[in-house]
Amino acid sequence: MNEHVVDDFITALQGATTVEGARDLFTKTLQQLEVGHYAYLGLRFRGSGPRGRPFFITTYPQPWVEHYDGNNYLQIDPVMLEAPSRSTPMHWGTREHRKTVTPRQKKFLNEAAEMGLCQGSAIPIHAAGGEFGLVSVAIDATPRQFTALMRAHQHQLHLLSLYYHAHVAENFISNESPKVSVTSRERECLLWSALGKSSWDISEILNISEATVNFHMQNAMRKLEVYSRPHAIVKAVMMGIINP
Amino acid sequence: MNEHVVDDFITALQGATTVEGARDLFTKTLQQLEVGHYAYLGLRFRGSGPRGRPFFITTYPQPWVEHYDGNNYLQIDPVMLEAPSRSTPMHWGTREHRKTVTPRQKKFLNEAAEMGLCQGSAIPIHAAGGEFGLVSVAIDATPRQFTALMRAHQHQLHLLSLYYHAHVAENFISNESPKVSVTSRERECLLWSALGKSSWDISEILNISEATVNFHMQNAMRKLEVYSRPHAIVKAVMMGIINP
DNA sequence: CGGCAACCTATCAGTTCTGCTAGCACCCTA
DNA sequence: TAGGGTGCTAGCAGAACTGATAGGTTGCCG
Numbered sequence: 001m002n003e004h005v006v007d008d009f010i011t012a013l014q015g016a017t018t019v020e021g022a023r024d025l026f027t028k029t030l031q032q033l034e035v036g037h038y039a040y041l042g043l044r045f046r047g048s049g050p051r052g053r054p055f056f057i058t059t060y061p062q063p064w065v066e067h068y069d070g071n072n073y074l075q076i077d078p079v080m081l082e083a084p085s086r087s088t089p090m091h092w093g094t095r096e097h098r099k100t101v102t103p104r105q106k107k108f109l110n111e112a113a114e115m116g117l118c119q120g121s122a123i124p125i126h127a128a129g130g131e132f133g134l135v136s137v138a139i140d141a142t143p144r145q146f147t148a149l150m151r152a153h154q155h156q157l158h159l160l161s162l163y164y165h166a167h168v169a170e171n172f173i174s175n176e177s178p179k180v181s182v183t184s185r186e187r188e189c190l191l192w193s194a195l196g197k198s199s200w201d202i203s204e205i206l207n208i209s210e211a212t213v214n215f216h217m218q219n220a221m222r223k224l225e226v227y228s229r230p231h232a233i234v235k236a237v238m239m240g241i242i243n244p
Numbered sequence: 245m246n247e248h249v250v251d252d253f254i255t256a257l258q259g260a261t262t263v264e265g266a267r268d269l270f271t272k273t274l275q276q277l278e279v280g281h282y283a284y285l286g287l288r289f290r291g292s293g294p295r296g297r298p299f300f301i302t303t304y305p306q307p308w309v310e311h312y313d314g315n316n317y318l319q320i321d322p323v324m325l326e327a328p329s330r331s332t333p334m335h336w337g338t339r340e341h342r343k344t345v346t347p348r349q350k351k352f353l354n355e356a357a358e359m360g361l362c363q364g365s366a367i368p369i370h371a372a373g374g375e376f377g378l379v380s381v382a383i384d385a386t387p388r389q390f391t392a393l394m395r396a397h398q399h400q401l402h403l404l405s406l407y408y409h410a411h412v413a414e415n416f417i418s419n420e421s422p423k424v425s426v427t428s429r430e431r432e433c434l435l436w437s438a439l440g441k442s443s444w445d446i447s448e449i450l451n452i453s454e455a456t457v458n459f460h461m462q463n464a465m466r467k468l469e470v471y472s473r474p475h476a477i478v479k480a481v482m483m484g485i486i487n488p
Numbered sequence: 489c490g491g492c493a494a495c496c497t498a499t500c501a502g503t504t505c506t507g508c509t510a511g512c513a514c515c516c517t518a
Numbered sequence: 519t520a521g522g523g524t525g526c527t528a529g530c531a532g533a534a535c536t537g538a539t540a541g542g543t544t545g546c547c548g
Contacts, residue, residue, distance in 0.1 A: 006399055007395075007399075084372065084484075085372050085373070085484065086372055087371035087372045087375070087406070087409070087410040087413070088406065088407060088410050124372065126370040126371050126372060126375075127331035127370050128328065128329045128330055128331045128368065128370060129329070130374055131331070131370075151251075155250055155251075155399070155403055158403065159399055159402065159403070162331070162332065163332060165331070166331040166332050169331065183494085183495065183496085184495095185495080185496065186495095193472075193474045193475075194474055194475065194478045195475065195478075196470050196471060196472055196474070196475030197472075198472060198533090198534065198535090199534070199535070200533095200534080208496080208497070208498090209497070209498060209499090210498095210534095211497080211498050211499060211500090212496070212497050212498060214498095214534095214535070214536075214537095215496080215497075215498075216496080216497095217535085217536090218535095218536070218537065218538095219495095221536085222537095226440050227440060227536080228437075228440055228441075228442060228504090228535090228536085229473070229474045229535075229536095230437045230438055230440070230473045230474050230477045231437075231438065231439065231440030233474045233477065233478060234438045234439075234477060234478075234481065234488050237478065237481065238488070240329075244478050244482070427524090427525060427526085428525095429525075429526065430525095442503095442504065442505090443504070443505070444504085452526080452527070452528090453527070453528055453529090454504095454528095455527080455528045455529055455530090456526070456527050456528060458504095458505070458506075458507095458528095459526080459527075459528075460525095460526080460527095461505085461506090462505095462506070462507070462508090463525090465506085471506085472505090472506085472534090473505075473506095
């Protein structure tokens with residue numbers, strides 16, 4: 001029945017030139033898979049720099065969203081805490097999952113269940129450049145029905161989420177890095193510094209004077225528009241200039 | 245026919261307790277999808293530290309592997325150069341792909357084709373903790389056959405690759421981080437330092453003395469077993485202690 | 489060939505960080 | 519309630535880094 005859901009989605013996504021268009025397409029496609037509510041959270045987009053605004057879309061009930069925000073549940077929500085460190089989807093709210101959470105988190109899950117968010121699947125999305133997104137779908141059904149639904153659609157949900165995130169990141173997030181061009185010497189100095197070497201250490205490694213190392217670091221910092229080594233290195237890593 | 249290939253693979257993977265067992269399972273499963281040759285490259289595993297050994301498995305023809313290594317083709321191979329910055333699979337060696345490569349790369353692709361590696365699909369795998377893996381499958385067939393095969397199995401290849409990498413990373417790579425426990429103050433200092441703040445800046449932000457900031461940074465460095473701020477911050481980011 | 493630009497090399501004064509030491513507040517437990 | 523452990527606060531000497539300045543090398547182009 002849903003043989004070509006994913007392919008159709010990918011094709012249609014090419015024509016989605018606005019955030020709203022892509023969102024509606026994603027929502028509609030998930031409805032085809034009998035998903036009641038979902039939340040998409042796009043974090044750490046490439047080029048958006050540190051602490052860039054998250055990209056947030058949800059069809060969760062408004063009262064729940066407000067309750068969630070009001071109680072600072074981001075710090076408690078077991079999905080938000082566990083999913084980022086996973087590479088594959090996880091189920092939440094199930095009998096099995098509840099065994100692994102703290103009492104406070106259990107209370108949180110109970111509150112969610114009262115709003116119809118009984119259980120669901122959370123799909124972590126790790127993309128190029130350290131990007132991270134999260135799709136959490138909620139299924140208001142019996143455990144038995146949930147299991148059957150997941151068996152049928154888990155992989156499709158997974159793929160849809162991956163392609164949706166990739167499309168959002170590529171088209172709707174300003175990810176233009178002002179193409180910093182560091183020289184090879186500068187890159188070497190950044191890398192060794194990131195690995196814990198001091199200027200003197202690096203001067204020995206590269207067979208140049210310590211003062212020269214400092215000069216290269218300085219130029220690298222100027223190009224990266226920062227004023228300390230730690231910041232330069234973090235930025236260089238974020239921009240993919242060095243891979244420690 | 246191949247309805248449950250992915251689910252069967254995931255189930256069987258649970259029982260694969262050795263590298264060889266998982267490899268053979270992956271190979272066998274890909275053969276079911278009519279994939280002639282594949283290469284799996286696991287890079288940047290979490291916890292394996294900077295410059296960890298890559299994890300490499302391939303069924304490519306031995307002569308090609310040697311030719312590849314001998315000519316340092318890692319620096320030329322358009323797949324190796326492009327895939328890491330992509331979030332979704334790409335096709336290589338196709339008429340369309342050849343339009344986007346340099347003359348040297350075209351020569352490279354021609355040499356590959358002579359060995360039966362005419363075209364294929366490359367699946368980038370971004371996982372938790374900045375892990376990266378790459379699965380490249382080669383299909384020795386006409387462009388028409390290739391298109392049909394991809395239409396039928398692309399998504400399955402994608403999912404198989406994701407789960408295979410996750411399993412390898414979790415079970416066969418020593419990813420035990422000695423559970424460094426930094427305090428909240430230490431984490432705050434690390435984070436602000438990563439964002440370019442000096443000790444004095446941070447002391448103003450946190451309303452404590454500069455000496456105290458230095459003390460916290462020092463404890464963080466001791467716990468992380470490093471001897472400079474740049475290194476501490478890089479390690480903290482790698483270990484997921486801070487998210488700049 | 490001369491001029492130019494980009495990069496590497498080097499030096500120095502002033503600022504910041506590293507390593508060490510020590511007191512105080514809090515929580516837990518005996 | 520006393521003791522031990524943990525974490526936060528703070529000061530100081532010596533080492534490392536920041537920022538500005540300047541000469542030397544290489545390769546490109548008119």
